[in-house]
Amino acid sequence: MRLLLLAATLLTPLPAAAQDKVERVVMLMRHGVRAPITGEAPLDTKVAGEWPAWPVAPEFLTPHGAKAIAQLARHDRHWLGTTGCPKPGTVRIHTNTPERTIATGRAYADALAPGCKLPVDHLPAGQVDPLFEPLRAGATAFDATKAVAAITAYTGGVNGLTARHAAAIRELDRVLGCGLPAGCSTPGPATLKPSADGRGVDFTGPIRATSGTAQVILLQYAEGMPMRDVGFGRADAVTIKRLGALHAALFDVFTRAPYMAAHQAGPLGDHMLKTLTAPTGPRLDVLVGHDTNVTALAAALGVDLDAPGFALNDAAPGGALVLTRRRDARGPYVTLSYRVQPLDAIRAGAATVVDRPIAIPGCAKRCPLDRFDKLLRAKLAPVVTG
Template sequence: MTLLRLLPAALLLFAAPAPLAARPALAVERVVVLMRHGVRAPIDGEAPAGTRTAAPWPRWPVPAEHLTPRGAQAMTLLGAEDRRVLVAAGLVPRTGCPAPRTLRIHANTAERTIASGIAFAAGVAPGCTIPVEHLAPDRADPLFEPLRAGATRFDPATAIADIQRHTGGIDALARRHAAAIAELDTLLGCGAPQGCSPITPSRILPSADGRGIDLSGPIRTTSGTAQVLLLQYAEGLDVPGWPRIDAAALRRVGTLHAALFDVFTRPPYMAAHQAAVLGRHMLAALTEADAAPVDILVGHDTNVTALAAVLHVPLHAPGYAEGDVAPGGAIWLERLYDPARKRRYVRASYRTQSPDDLRRLSPRVTVTPLPIPGCGVSGLCELATFDRMIRRRLAPAQ
């Protein structure tokens, strides 16, 4: 009886058709990258004047806002790792230099972005002359600074109302981060009963030129200080006389820096304007016939968070607070071709290095998939659908 029960199943097994031939792999046709610059020295005023610490701030090897030599090394290592991916995709030759106009790098006008682009180029195309395009220093590049460039019809009053809706109010935003503000005081170790950071009321107002908004208060004050601590750690600077600062503590207070983007880039109105020009540039790089196969933009954390907001994707990366941006962190948009279906798709991912990897100058890169809502569960979005969906979320350019 046992044999008879098994026989039909065995017959079905032998009668089953042969497995279908494996579907051809998706081919990567284009890669469009938006990355943040590498590790830099603090911006003047980033840790506000009057911020108290247990000992003097450490000395940096470069002027304020500049990419550090170690930051440049890390960007070159990152470029070498990205080169491996691009070579495997057939977008960069295994030997020799990329053909003209096949690898494009465009940076914002700041020293740190241009220097990051140059250092990255040394890794992604070693021994080659890859120009890093950028505007003159006295010009606002609308790709990276659309509000300052007047690239859209930005209305500060509408922006402020949308920010208040998105955050639940900037006072409430500060209250939600009270624990992180208290921990920041512990890390600074100044011992002052009233805290280590200057205290000002929360306010959000139109900027003096009407092209942006100005924020003051606890989030504005502490976000920059938290970022300076992260940069010090990534640079490998010692802070003798301070309390011990480790990567886990930096991740917790990093929520203060991430909160800044809840004001400047994540509210829908802000995202639509902040990503208006770079979003269209990236769509053109994915769709236009004569676009470069590899198009790399080197900008700032505000650019990366604005693009993520327009894509409706979160930014998670090992070692960082949710929503914060790693030095050298990048959103990759790949255009893929399915030869079986003769269709094109877009796939998004977030490539980062942890603070510990930056501190050790490790080449390790973490790749986090960014499934785009509205495109199904596969992580792939049909190119035409992606193009229509993202264009609707961008403010009109003028």
């Protein structure tokens, strides 16, 4: 893996035959390190020890998380070669409505362009943003019955999904330390069915129960808590990465099956493609959402999320899929990368950032803009209008 400052990519002169121009960047980023969501580790989970306190309310971005987002923004500022305050309209930052996404957008904006008071756009509190919550918003013609069939085909069934992660579930039981033969989470058998309102799927069972608990332990580590408080003192970085497979498994149900990816990424993908293909627009368009958004777009693109310290396809706090529109003598083309901090860098507050170039499936090394547009649109559910 190469550790790259994006500045090296955009500011270092290329050989004459390879010279090109960066015209536009569109990125979809997960919010930064937050306090656990109430019930994320199920309330009936049994533990030997006490869950540590957090410095902010449930679901809120932490001060430590905001500092990590600022590190990413400073990296991106160098990447873009930004000096001074950007001209109006050249940077657009849009977030979902929860505090953790808005605060992430604000931390990013303030570090990207210090003192410039870049606007951070979002819908009013309580309003569902179809970009980030398309199923709730009814933004596509989603069919929950078709979704269940597609998820079952993709996973081989939710009981099979549980069986494949049995070792990680046992590892989590060891970390929780309850010592009960039945395990520390006792959610019953795995089930998957259409939700009552038809706008989603209801998923229960061991993966549903343990995925959130694994994420809470990862967030403790990322927050920089003393190791005695991380997983009750029984989880190191290697263990946390293994447990992360449980959180990543949740996305096999909610975002990575092709049908789910098409609908979960439909509005966001449409927005990003319109931004990339428009004759004019912001030079940098930043969308701040959630792990479900990033994993859905990755699945629609047909790529994996791979970052140091994280399980495969477990979206990192602050991690972003970056689409860059470039132009050379043959015309505009698109490159894809995953810009992320390693887990240990987030924990330490370090400036280390990994920019991992990703080959775009269906394209050679260079993906013309019109071909990329067709490839991704073919994987997205159309947005419902009217």
